[in-house]
Amino acid sequence: MIITKQKNFMDILRRIGSKPVFLVGCSECATLCKSGGKEEVLAIKESLIKNKIPVSGWVVLEPACHLMNDKRMLKKYSKELSESTKILVLACGNGIQTLNKLFPEKEIIAGTDTLFLGEISRVNEFFKQCLLCGECILDDFDGFCPVTRCPKSMLNGPCGGSSNGKCEINSEIECVWDCIYQVFKKKGKLDVLTFIQKPKDWSKALENKRRI
Numbered sequence: 419m420i421i422t423k424q425k426n427f428m429d430i431l432r433r434i435g436s437k438p439v440f441l442v443g444c445s446e447c448a449t450l451c452k453s454g455g456k457e458e459v460l461a462i463k464e465s466l467i468k469n470k471i472p473v474s475g476w477v478v479l480e481p482a483c484h485l486m487n488d489k490r491m492l493k494k495y496s497k498e499l500s501e502s503t504k505i506l507v508l509a510c511g512n513g514i515q516t517l518n519k520l521f522p523e524k525e526i527i528a529g530t531d532t533l534f535l536g537e538i539s540r541v542n543e544f545f546k547q548c549l550l551c552g553e554c555i556l557d558d559f560d561g562f563c564p565v566t567r568c569p570k571s572m573l574n575g576p577c578g579g580s581s582n583g584k585c586e587i588n589s590e591i592e593c594v595w596d597c598i599y600q601v602f603k604k605k606g607k608l609d610v611l612t613f614i615q616k617p618k619d620w621s622k623a624l625e626n627k628r629r630i
């Protein structure tokens with residue numbers, strides 16, 4: 419899931435100014451992150467109206483990053499959309515750019531910050547899991563991703579700075595290399611770690627269009 423958080427309301431307000439605005443949310447990730455579901459769209463609408471900003475309409479797209487679906491769903495809102503020059507999008511950066519593509523003549527305002535690709539660990543708690551490197555090496559590390567979970571993306575062992583199993587960059591997170599070591603030790607396969615990982619081929623992460 420793509421993890422997002424809503425921007426500070428005062429920053430959103432500054433971008434909108436006093437002109438009428440149309441609001442867009444997303445039924446998928448932004449709904450689960452509570453950054454752009456129906457509840458959040460309606461809450462923003464109420465706050466904007468309290469601040470005397472006209473809201474011409476709103477919709478929660480299913481999902482915002484689906485170009486064809488957006489076209490279909492937004493047809494019903496052509497009147498409301500024509501009444502505003504600005505669209506506030508509460509979705510991930512992907513959804514925001516899809517709206518930008520659909521309405522190049524309007525000002526698209528990003529209402530969220532997109533943080534990372536992660537799991538839902540529990541209600542309202544998310545855990546960073548993948549940097550979309552395009553060349554997955556999870557199999558080499560029994561399902562741990564050092565590319566993502568080590569702030570230095572160390573591929574061939576720890577940096578040496580961890581303390582009590584925590585990362586030296588952020589003591590709130592586990593050193594993923596400590597995790598890898600402990601699991602491999604338990605499984606009696608520490609020798610596997612003598613294998614040297616080649617530098618990652620980041621060109622694979624540059625693929626920007628795929629047809630299936």
Ligand code: SF4
Pocket residue numbers: 547548549550551552553554555556563564565566
């Ligand atoms: S190795 Fe790459 S693709 Fe696999 S989980 Fe890590 S960042 Fe994602």
Ligand code: SF4
Pocket residue numbers: 567568569570571572575576577578579580581584585586587588592593594595596
């Ligand atoms: S302490 Fe561990 S997780 Fe943190 S930067 Fe060093 S190797 Fe990476």
